[in-house]
Amino acid sequence: MQITMGLRERKKAETRQAVHEAALRLTVEHGLDHVTVEAIADAANISRRTFSNYFAGKEDALLYGDEQRIRLLLERVRTRPAEESAWRALRGAVHDRYCEGDGPEREWVVRARLAKRHPSLLARQLANHANLERELAQVIAERGGDSATGTRARVTAAAFLVALRIATHMWTEEQETRLLCEIMDDVLDEMARPFDRE
Template sequence: MDTTGGLRERKKEATRKALHEAATRLAIEHGLDAVTVEAIADAAGVSRRTFSNYFAGKEDALLHGDEERMSLLLDSFAARPPGEPPWAALRGACAAVFESTDEPDPQMAVQARLARQHPSVLARLLTHYASVERRLAGIIAEREGRPADDPAARVLAAAFFTALRIAAQRWVEEQPPRPLRVVADETLDQMARPFA
């Protein structure tokens, strides 16, 4: 059995995580504008060149954790039973992600605030959300045996991610804070209610 590939992938993921954590910590401590790629690389114990092998810029390093959670959500949804109704499958995938990951720490809330304050981070975040939403719509359409550009699949994907974005905003703003899972469940329940 070849374990070299697995070890290599674990090392890469460890480096990626170290860079993300360094970017987040430095942005919290000094403000994003004062953080350089070199400072992030130094804090993670890697070279500037190594940083560039993983991320295009400090914004990408900062948002890595969010992108990982979205990928996990898509994978979890794609693995749901084929006969499960789409909204139920989306809720099940969301619950599975919450069960498999720790409750987000306050740094995630700080990261969300940074995104709102810095156009470069917000632009990257919105671009990523749009990409993930398109991918989710494609998975929904495929599960339902519909064309890839099916409007119902696109609306469902957009509604689901809109509810998650609203939940994240509520979670960041609430005092005292409640678990993100609770806030997300409430918001998804509200989204599932008919408007008319």
């Protein structure tokens, strides 16, 4: 039974990723306003009905990569050393993800630029981030320490995600002339003053 569930979940994840990639490719080629859910479904080789089982609309399909990126960040924060403050755990998780390897994937750049050009996509992205912000606040609260209170955990999570958004926008505006990691460090240093206390 577990093997069957594992295969089923893997198949669902593969379908979500295929739909996301199709949505991203079509949007880059034709522009968001000229891409329909039907076209995305056709490109992903699924039915319109199947598309609806995975995503509420084309914006959600496009932003699936952002959601996965932040979920990976949540997992990395959970595995950081328990003695780190919440802010340091957040910074460490970002550093591990974006400063140690090859940096962010090209899709991230594309999604960031698309969101800046399309208000409907930006609105959906902000709504997704609000949901993920609550999850991140819960992870921070679970770590305990001085960030364990509900208010402090929520403020820390919100500030951190805003800092990441600002850094990403600056990076795309600068045409990637600096490393994203460098810009993130600058923005997070600025944001850290009220949060990075022992």
